[in-house]
Amino acid sequence: MIEILINIFCVLAIATSLTTCLSSKIIRSTFFFGITLFLVAFIFMIVGSNLLGVVQILLYTGGTLILFLFSIFLTGDWDYNNLGETFHKPFFAILISFLFFLTTSYLITTSETFEKLEKSFNGYKIFSIEAISSSLFNDWIFILELSSILLLATIVGCLTLLKFRKEVD
Amino acid sequence: MFMTLIYTSLLISSIGIFMLLSKKHILSILIGIELFLNGINLFFITISKSYSDDIANIFILFILVITACEVAIGLAIFLLNQRINKTIDINHLNRLRDE
Numbered sequence: 210m211i212e213i214l215i216n217i218f219c220v221l222a223i224a225t226s227l228t229t230c231l232s233s234k235i236i237r238s239t240f241f242f243g244i245t246l247f248l249v250a251f252i253f254m255i256v257g258s259n260l261l262g263v264v265q266i267l268l269y270t271g272g273t274l275i276l277f278l279f280s281i282f283l284t285g286d287w288d289y290n291n292l293g294e295t296f297h298k299p300f301f302a303i304l305i306s307f308l309f310f311l312t313t314s315y316l317i318t319t320s321e322t323f324e325k326l327e328k329s330f331n332g333y334k335i336f337s338i339e340a341i342s343s344s345l346f347n348d349w350i351f352i353l354e355l356s357s358i359l360l361l362a363t364i365v366g367c368l369t370l371l372k373f374r375k376e377v378d
Numbered sequence: 379m380f381m382t383l384i385y386t387s388l389l390i391s392s393i394g395i396f397m398l399l400s401k402k403h404i405l406s407i408l409i410g411i412e413l414f415l416n417g418i419n420l421f422f423i424t425i426s427k428s429y430s431d432d433i434a435n436i437f438i439l440f441i442l443v444i445t446a447c448e449v450a451i452g453l454a455i456f457l458l459n460q461r462i463n464k465t466i467d468i469n470h471l472n473r474l475r476d477e
Contacts, residue, residue: 223389226394238406264439277409277453284457302398366451
């Protein structure tokens with residue numbers, strides 16, 4: 210049952226990410242991007258990482274989608290050249306992404322480590338939220354504080370950037 | 379199941395790379411980066427299921443924080459570029475240097 214669910218969600222995630230890339234309008238692209246994030250969050254939950262799934266849906270998807278939507282609404286009339294619709298140097302981009310996919314797939318299929326990992330894969334194990342939070346607040350507290358400082362610096366940076374006004378002569 | 383998740387993550391990352399390289403709209407480029415990082419997150423969580431280790435969850439939480447920061451700063455630059463240069467083309471971002 211879980212395998213079938215994972216297969217369905219994987220196919221849907223790939224399809225929606227492809228649609229994100231190929232959508233003709235940026236607003237549609239953002240909509241399908243949101244669906245992709247939701248599907249990836251569901252995959253996280255199915256494989257047993259409930260905390261990450263909830264964080265991805267509540268904080269990450271909500272936050273980034275609202276940011277994207279507000280940016281589109283604030284600049285809606287400025288896409289005169291239809292930059293969101295057209296592809297620039299698509300063959301080069303296809304070549305690079307195809308090369309990335311091929312090399313990583315080749316390395317994964319030929320690697321002995323990945324064979325061992327596939328054998329030891331336990332799809333039914335649920336990650337303990339207690340263990341994650343304990344590890345986060347004990348072993349990784351310094352990095353956690355650094356990330357909070359990074360968030361604070363982001364707020365200050367955004368405010369500084371958007372406060373700038375071009376002086377009219 | 380393992381290989382399905384691995385190939386899904388690789389495909390999502392590849393689509394993200396394609397979007398990052400082929401679009402000129404700043405929002406599309408940011409969405410491409412997000413897709414790429416989401417694929418990497420999925421890869422991490424799949425590997426961590428084999429190791430039965432919680433560490434990937436913590437790494438992914440940090441990746442989500444960094445990605446959210448990157449999106450916020452990217453969109454602020456996008457709005458600034460639109461306000462000053464009256465364009466959303468990424469090729470005109472260097473004009474901000476002169477302001």
